[in-house]
Amino acid sequence: MKILVPDVPFDLDFPSLLPDGGASFAPGGPDTVATYAMTEPIPAEHTDAEVLVTWSSPPKIVADAAERMTALRWVQTLSAGPDVALRSGFAPDVVISSGQSLHDDTVTEHALALILASVRRIDVSLAAQREHRWAKEIAFAQADGVTGREYSLDGARVTIWGFGSIALRLAPLLTALGAQVTGVASRAGERSGYPVVDAGGLDALLAETDLLISLLPAVPATRHILDARLLGLLPASARFVNVGRGATVDEAALEDALRSGRLAGAALDVMETEPLPEDSPLWDVPNLILTPHVAGGRPRGAARFLAEQLTAWRAGDTLRNVATR
Structure with a gap:
């Protein structure tokens, strides 16, 4: 499973927080993690990712991802509200969850x-x-x-x-x-x-x-x-x-x-x-x-939250903050 995470200016070293100590994300493991620039289109070599984590990407970038990333199964936004992801045109079977509680x-x-x-x-x-x-x-x-x-x-x-x-x-x-x-x-x-x-x-x-x-x-x-x-x-x-x-x-x-x-x-x-x-x-x-939309600031506890969400996803358990589509 390929997971795309944004190149954010805060810690997203979530693999180390997984129960297996991040072994599943080691080279050759069942999962791979790649980063992408938040303000640029997803590189062609990463459009096969199944999981996309978003944070502060312009709506046009998220809409572009929705159009090109046909293998996606889950979008996790670190924003308190999932509104940008919801209106970006992701396929109906793509799960969208928000970062509610992080702000x-x-x-x-x-x-x-x-x-x-x-x-x-x-x-x-x-x-x-x-x-x-x-x-x-x-x-x-x-x-x-x-x-x-x-x-x-x-x-x-x-x-x-x-x-x-x-x-x-x-x-x-x-x-x-x-x-x-x-x-x-x-x-x-x-x-x-x-x-x-x-x-x-x-x-x-x-x-x-x-x-x-x-x-x-x-x-x-x-x-x-x-x-x-x-x-x-x-x-x-x-x-x-x-x-x-x-x-x-x-x-x-x-x-x-x-x-x-x-x-x-x-x-x-x-x-x-x-x-x-x-x-x-x-x-x-x-x-x-x-004020210029600064109430939320950066998401607090994003690494642990993502680790918990990924653990639940891989185990087939219920995710937090799943948006109604």
Whole structure:
């Protein structure tokens, strides 16, 4: 079995973590491992690989692999979401699995940073700093009996849409800061002590939300799911943070909500088109914080995760994070 892994700037020496000490990957063993450049097409001599590991390759490179690698049986992406692989045209019988859990800690940290930056108006302070201006209006607003509560997570009603492993890391941190956290997922109930509603309870929940956090994946069912109607359900004082996928948001509707004052603020780490074009109106939208899709960083524990996945694959056991196709 030939396995292709990307030439990533982090450790992928996973054979040494296998139960057999990597013997199966030794020269002459039943398995061989080859590397490829992430930003270049798969070399012709490696198109016969049965397993492809991907990380940060441009969509056109992944689509090219889907077309030329006809022997593939399994694609393992190290990204938290498998959306690029899913829309690249791999044959229906090719298993696609994601790197969910490899980015939980860094995405949680970045989400919390964006949340606090938006709530505490760090963007306003930075803009004032560049103007050499002392932004005293922030202090006045915090002292005001009406607007003061909008500057704190203490008592804030927070909704996390996409209540998976990242949400379960983030929710306790928000709780520690005094927020009341409710999740949204495909099934209603309770997860780790947090109430969770399904699509049927979403509208009523948004109407009472101070901060909406999206961790949604990019699949056909979620494209532009946060549209003008749902944005209109949020209170005008509400804020929105997206560390999921940009395609889940109707960006024109979000821009309109922010410019008109129907939404108090937003912070996005992901956009529908990345890199964000120079002429995108999002650059100049008021009360909007943008970061360049850096929440995930590098996958943590990728070597051990891959070793476990490969061991399961070779034994015919169930893989983790298999995407529904």
